[in-house]
Amino acid sequence: MMVFKLALKNLLSAGLRTWLTAFILSLTLAAMLFMQALMAGMLDEMSTIRQNEEIAGGQIWHEKYDPFDPTVLEKANAALPNEIQSMVEKGDACPLLMISGAIYPKGRFKNAMLKGINPNQECLKLDFTSLNKINGDDRLSVMIGKRYADTLGMAKGDILTIRWRTRAGAFDAVDAEITSILRTNAPVMDQGAVYLSHEVVNKMNGTLNHSTLVWVKTDRVPPHIEGWVFRDFMYLMKDTLDMVKSKQVGQSIFYGMLLFLGLIAVFDTQALAVFRRKKEIGTFMAMGMSNAKVVYMFVIEGTMYGIIATFLTLVWAGPLFWWLAEAGMSFGGASGDDWGMAFGDRFFPVFTFGRVFGAILFVNLMVIFVSFWPTKVITRMLPANALRGRIS
Amino acid sequence: MKELIRLKGLDKIYPVGGEDFFALKNVALSINEGEFSGLVGPSGSGKTTLLNIIGALDQPSNGDVFMYDKRVSRIKATLAAQLRLHNFGFIFQTYNLLNVYSVYENVELPLTLLGWNESRKKKAIQEALEWVGLTDKIKSRPGKLSGGQCQRVAIARAMVKRPKMVLADEPTANLDSENSHNILKTMEEINRKTGTTFLFSTHDQKVIDYLSRIISLKDGQVIEDRQQEPKR
Incomplete structure (x- = not known):
């Protein structure tokens, strides 16, 4: 208790130096917290968006389907087996048929993935009901994503020509009308995709x-279905999780540097104190304070910097972080659109x-640790040398 | 009078430029309880080194220090700290007061280290400050005091726990003549009243005049050890 009181007295007597050191440490702590929370928030949001708009509870793939190989697409479809068909009929599953094709927006040629989906599906939180619309002149109803529409310079109501190769190998074409623009933050569901009804x-x-x-x-889902493979949520999220993991490594280096700077402030205060306060330390020792107590006193002083910094962080950064977590933050209009990632134009840090x-x-x-380490130097000091200002 | 300190064959060797430098060489002497004595000699004669070894602030290279016939040299740091805490008071040339503490808190510190309770501490501090005439300055910080007042605080701090021995290293070196005499008078009075042993390290004639025993050192060796009638 006596050593604690002495440490507290030393700390309070240091006045401004104490507060500056604690504030720098507080900034470091806040920066670490914020960056962790921002990354967690981004991951949460990406997970939510991808779950709601791209993955749902998982996907059952035709065994030949490979999302990275469009050449197999032609053969990667089949009629659904009974187990899956019954899930579809109960509304627990929603089918998608994909074929390669091309579109001619305003006379230009663009490769496109033609995706046939049930307009009334309830697996994804996306609205495809406008695919039910019946247009004049036998034009098909199609939907395209907002960023794809922006890229093509097309809008709701515009007409485009769709060309595709039939299973028999012949090319065919038809006109279609964009009945609605799909608003999704999942890039995979947007870029290059033209949605039509599953039947069409x-x-x-x-x-x-x-x-x-x-x-x-x-x-x-049924454990084994011949010719079909179940891909669960984690499998389908792997690319995002890998990306976050690699970002976290870079981020750890960044806030490691921040932490280093903060700790330098404490180390500087503590280590320099060993030299600056050597006479004072010698005096404490001359009066009968044991080396261990001197170390203890310095460690307590250092620990108090941490406690004050924690308190400061909670006071100034607590309300700020709470507000950011509620209101989100925008980075000058940048969004997932710009980075090809699944999130919106506001970032919501998550503080748990x-x-x-x-x-x-x-x-x-x-x-x-950085308070203890320099004080080890003191424990090796003979009082006479400390009083003379020497480190033995 | 009972023997308090005995030194036997004491050497203190420092390596200087690859060779051994003897700061103290084969020092042997004893100091009795209640003495008001001094280690006298020019700079570099080994006074402060000897004082530090007696006070367990430093360790001899060879030889032994006995306190009440018990060997106290080459003991562990923790035991040395205990020895200092319970037996020695120190007065330094540069006062060595803790600037962030008030006069009261500076004097209080040894008692806090001893674990005394508040009422016992308060009584002892009051008495010590009365001895040095600083009862009106208890709240002042050392930075607001004169050199003489600082040294008097240091005396109070050294005396407050009633140590067996006070070791004073050039206590008047930073003081003017008048302040030096006042300080020395105070210490002599305390010595007489309490029987506390005082050992000085000095080359100041004003201090030497107050001493009843003079131990002269030269090049780390005791060259003279004599009693004298104080001349003040």
Whole structure:
């Protein structure tokens, strides 16, 4: 208790130096917390968006389907087996048929993926009901994503020509009207995709109720279905998780540097104190304070920097972070559109108790370490040398 | 009088430029309880080194220090700290007061380290500050005091726990003549009243005049050890 009181007295007597050191540490802690929360928020948002608008509860793929190989697409579809068909009929699964094609917006040629979907599907939180619209002149109803529409310079009501190759190998073409623009933050659902009804694409392909994949609402699917493979949510999120992991490495380096700067402030205060306060330390020792108590006193002083910094962070950054978590933040209009990632134009950092507690604990442990280390120098000091200002 | 300190064959060697430099060489002497004595000699004669070794602030290279016939040289740092805490008071040339503490808190510190309770501390501090005439300055910080007042705080701090021995290293070196006499008078009075042993390290004639025993050092060796009638 006596050593604690002395440490507190030393700390309070240092006045402005104490507050500046604690404030720098507080900035570091806040920056660490914010960056962790921002990354977690981005991951949360990407997960939510991809789950709602791209993945659902998982997907059952035709065994030949490979999203990275468009050449197999022609053969990667089949009629759904009974197990899956019954899920579709119950509304627990939603089929998608994909075929390669091209579109001619305003006379230009563009490759496109023609995707046949049930307009009334309930697996994804996206509205495809405008595909039900019946247009004049036998024009098909199609939907395209907003960023694809922007790229093509097309809007709702515009007409485009769709060309595709039938299963028999012949080319065919038809006019279609954009009945609605699909608003989605999942880039995969947008870029290069032209949505038509499942039935229409089957007709274009010369097939009956064929599908390339099926979205399922939950991951409760039959364990083995001949010719079909279940891909769960985590499998389909792997690219995002890998991307976040690689970002986290870069981010750790960044906030490692921030932490280093903050700890330098404490280390500087503590380590320099060993030299600047050597006479004072010698005096404490001459009066009978043991080396261990001197070390203890310095460690307590350092620990208090951590505690004050934590308190400061909670006071100034707490309300700010709470507000940011509620209101989100925008980076000058940048969004997932610009980076090809699944999130909107506002970022919502996510602060959890575990994350806040973990960062506080980590920073405080580091502060204790850098306070302890220079004081080891003191323990090797003979009082006479300390009084003379020498380190033995 | 009972023997308090005995030094036997004491050497203190520092390596200088690859060779051994003897700061102290084969020093042997004893100091009795209640003495008001001094280590006298020019700069570099080994006074402060000897004082530090007696006070367990430093360790001898060879030889032994005994306190009440118990060997106290080459003991562990923790025991040395205990020895200093319970037996020695120190007065330094540059006062070594803690600037962030008030006069009261500076004097209080040794008692805090001893774990005394508040009422016992308060009584002892009051008495110590009365001895040095600083009861009106208890809230002042050392930075607001004169050199003489600072040294008097240092005396109070050294005396407040009633140590067996006070070791004073050039206590008047930074003081003018009048302040030096006042400080020395105070210490002599305390010595007489309490029987506390005082050992000075000095080459100041004003201090030497107050001493009853003079131990002269030269090049790390005791060259003279004599009693004298104080001349003040």
